[in-house]
Amino acid sequence: MESKHNFQRPTFTFQLFFKEWIKSRWAxxxxxxxxxxxxxxxxxxxxxxLRVLGAGTVWESIVxxxxxxxxxxxxxxxxxxxxxxxxxYTPEMINKRLKLTLHLPLPERRIVLSMLLYGLLALAVLxxxxxxxxxxxxxxxxxxxxxxxxxxxxxxxxxxxxxxxxLTAWITIEPAWKQRLCNGLVALCxxxxxxxxxxxxxxxxxxxxxxxxxxxxxxFSFYSIIRFKEGV
Amino acid sequence: MDKIITCENITHYYGSRLIYENLNxxxxxxxxxxxxxxxxxxxxxxxxxxxxxxKPRAGECRLFGERMERLSPQTKARVGLLIEGHIxxxxxxxxxxxxxxxxxxxxxxxxxxYELLKKLQVSPTxxxxxxxxxxxSQVALGLLFAQxxxxxxxxxxxxxxxxxxxxxxxxxxxxxxxxxxKTVFLTSHIIQDMELLIDDCIILDYGSILxxxxxxxxxxxxxxxxxxxxxPPAAGTHGLLRNTEKTGALWETYSFLSPDDVVRELxxxxxxxxxxxxxxxxxxxxxxxxxxxx
Numbered sequence: 071m072e073s074k075h076n077f078q079r080p081t082f083t084f085q086l087f088f089k090e091w092i093k094s095r096w097a098x099x100x101x102x103x104x105x106x107x108x109x110x111x112x113x114x115x116x117x118x119x120l121r122v123l124g125a126g127t128v129w130e131s132i133v134x135x136x137x138x139x140x141x142x143x144x145x146x147x148x149x150x151x152x153x154x155x156x157x158x159y160t161p162e163m164i165n166k167r168l169k170l171t172l173h174l175p176l177p178e179r180r181i182v183l184s185m186l187l188y189g190l191l192a193l194a195v196l197x198x199x200x201x202x203x204x205x206x207x208x209x210x211x212x213x214x215x216x217x218x219x220x221x222x223x224x225x226x227x228x229x230x231x232x233x234x235x236x237l238t239a240w241i242t243i244e245p246a247w248k249q250r251l252c253n254g255l256v257a258l259c260x261x262x263x264x265x266x267x268x269x270x271x272x273x274x275x276x277x278x279x280x281x282x283x284x285x286x287x288x289x290f291s292f293y294s295i296i297r298f299k300e301g302v
Numbered sequence: 303m304d305k306i307i308t309c310e311n312i313t314h315y316y317g318s319r320l321i322y323e324n325l326n327x328x329x330x331x332x333x334x335x336x337x338x339x340x341x342x343x344x345x346x347x348x349x350x351x352x353x354x355x356x357k358p359r360a361g362e363c364r365l366f367g368e369r370m371e372r373l374s375p376q377t378k379a380r381v382g383l384l385i386e387g388h389i390x391x392x393x394x395x396x397x398x399x400x401x402x403x404x405x406x407x408x409x410x411x412x413x414x415x416y417e418l419l420k421k422l423q424v425s426p427t428x429x430x431x432x433x434x435x436x437x438x439s440q441v442a443l444g445l446l447f448a449q450x451x452x453x454x455x456x457x458x459x460x461x462x463x464x465x466x467x468x469x470x471x472x473x474x475x476x477x478x479x480x481x482x483x484k485t486v487f488l489t490s491h492i493i494q495d496m497e498l499l500i501d502d503c504i505i506l507d508y509g510s511i512l513x514x515x516x517x518x519x520x521x522x523x524x525x526x527x528x529x530x531x532x533x534p535p536a537a538g539t540h541g542l543l544r545n546t547e548k549t550g551a552l553w554e555t556y557s558f559l560s561p562d563d564v565v566r567e568l569x570x571x572x573x574x575x576x577x578x579x580x581x582x583x584x585x586x587x588x589x590x591x592x593x594x595x596x
Contacts, residue, residue, distance in 0.1 A: 079377035085405050093393050124587035166387045173407050212549050299371065301356030 074204045077175055083184045089171075090188040097157040098192055101150045105200050108142050111135030113207050115139075120211060132216060136269055138223045138285055140171030140204060144258065145243075148261065150196065153191050155238030163242060168298060182295055186288060191233050198227050221269035233284050237261065240290035253290075260287070304331040306453050306485045312361035314347060317468050320509050321347055325361070325516055327422075327504060331452075336484040336496040336517070338589055339506030342521050345489040346386055348506075349457045352487070353383060365453065377439045380406055386458045388439040392431035396424055396441065400448070409450040418444035418474070435462035443471060447478060454478070456488040493578035497521075497585035505592055511540065512592055517585060526581045527564050528552045535573035538594075543567055545594045556583075556591030560573055 116139055119128055131137050162168040171185075172178050204224060207215040237257035243249045264280060273280070307329035314321045321344040329335045339345050350356035353369040363370040368377050391399060396419060406411045422437050430441055432479055439459070446454060459475075460468050472495050479486050479499075490496055496503070496517075501523050503520060505513040513520070537546055543564065547553035553573075557564050561580050568575045583591060 077379070082406060085402060088398075089391065089394075089402055092398060141491070160389070161393055165387060166355075166385070167389055167391060169353065169385055170383070170389070171379070172354065172355075172390065173378055173383050175375040176406070177375060299352060299355060 077094055082174075082176055082206060083180070083187075085186060086174075086181065086184040087188045090185055093161055093194065094154055094157045094189075097153050098196065098236060101153060102196060102199075105143070105150075105196070106147060109140075109200065109203050109207065112142065116211060132212075132219075138270060139220055140207070140224055143200070143224055144227050144265065146253070147197065147200075147227045148234045148265075151193060151231040151234030151236075152238045154193060155235045155242060158185065158189055158194040159242035165283075168243070172295075172299070178295065178299075179292070180296075182291060186236070186239060189239065190232065193232055193235055197231060200224075201228065213231050219270050222274070224244065226264050226277070229277070229280055230261060231282070233264060234261055236284065236287040240287065240294055243291055243294035243298060245302050248296070249302075255296075298299060304373070305329070306331050307363065307365055307487060309348070309352070309363040310361055312358050312363065314344070314351070314356075320336040322506075322530070323509055324351040325511060327511065329485060329487055329502075331483055331485055333499045333502055335502045335504065336500035336505065337426055337487070337489045337504050338496065339489075340593055341491075342510075343506040343508055346352065346457055347450060349455060349487075349489065352455060361370060379409075379449075380452045382446040382449050382454040384442055384446060384454070384456040384459055387461055388435065388442040388459075390430055390438060390442050390445070392429065392438075395427050395429050397426045398443065399430065399441065403445055403449070407449045410450045410561070411450055414450070415444040417450035418447065421470070436464060436467035439463055439467055439471060443474060447474065452483060453485045453487070454465040456486065456490075458489050458491060460490045460492040468492065468495055471495075475499060483550075493586040493589050494584070503585070505589060507593060520588050521583065521585065523558050524556065524583060524591065525558075525590055526554055526556050526560065526587065527578055528554045528581070529568070529575040531575050533572055533574050535568050535571040535575075540571060541567055543571075544591055556588075 135277060162171060174181060201221065201224070205217060205221060208220050234257075235252075237260060241250055241253045241257060244253050260283060263276075263283070305328050306532060309325060309327050312325040313323050325348070333586050337345050337348065345355060351358050352365065352370055358372065365373060365381060366377050369373060373381070387388045387539070391402070392537075394402060400412065404412060418440055422433075422440055424433065426435060430438060433441065439462075454475075456475075459471055461473065474501055476487065478484060478538070486499075488496075488500070498519050503513070503515060504511055529552065534548070535543075535546055539545055539550075542557055542559055544556040546553065548554075553575075555564065555568070556569070559567060561578055564579055565575050
């Protein structure tokens, strides 16, 4: 029976997704509600402004002063990434449950990748919904240039949320507190790169570098896993 | 004989504190081996090394011939692991955890899990985090039985369990181990439970293995001797007499020797033993006799 068992079966990844879903579903719901709340509030403010001040004044303040409507979302992407990583990986580290996870009959690399992939997919879905809502919502009131302007503003924050997820996973899986603090400091410096106060679009030349950083930070968690396995 | 576990020349330190030096042992197929030792002798450490969750300073362990740090999925499926404190993924409920594990293991026996859970007063939707330690132990045991592994590694299985649950655990485990080819490697701080269960016994002292023998042999050949003496013998462990000490009006010592040889040994140490009596020991008493009370 065992010889016929395929230990590489793709459905095993979905089994791991199931475990991650059970851990994170409430956190994802809370994050979604927070985004819905802030976006709704922003749109209400936007339409009130148009009605009270008139389109001309609002237009002038956008063009002349560079006003961005979705400032309040700035750190929500970051918090969403941090929260998801904490709810996914803290239960694994409490009582060293990660031993049970790594003991599943799958290659360890695949187990860790599946857990990270779940988080990245969950954030991708969430952030795409937000991105879509901003695009559609702003597009209803303003021309395409203003919509692009707002989307360009939130794009680095959105990538910052993804980076925050990967870096928090790296910190949480790290078994030693001292090293965790060092990782935390490095993570803060790296995350700062996504949150410089610049005009929308100013990040465009930097985005490939930031995305490379995100891709690289996928590997950081593997380093923590190696240290966990060595019993550091 | 088919070796399921081999540990060769394991040396490990925590900081500068030596845990073991050149630890060697093997566990053949079909045996239940108990690892006994006082707190801090490294029982959990060896289990962590065996499963690849701790890199020793030197030496290597193999499970089913594979190096501990690189176990293949096939080998992991053959090993059932119980972590100290019956730790499980406590965010799952009773049904979810079975559904989660069930797909991974080729020999999964769903009925074995649910049969054990019938004994618990829990609903299918009850979260494991809301269960008592005893109930969690049954969930963990049920999952292990459902996995039907060839080797079970159990770290302090009796931790936090009341006598009823401990007995239940031991009975099920004994039944599991009686099936052909099953091997169990376990630790427990309640040695009474081990006596009912284990074939072989490793007693760890600080830094090394004190003894590795069949349990029956220890129970049959290791005794406590009580005697009177005017001239005191050397206290503690000397030669072939272990943990000699005065308790009340009598002296006592522990040894694998016959009564005549014990008398000879005591005389060689300067004592003049009288009224020497020999007592059979439980495994717990034998453990105390070998390692001392403190």
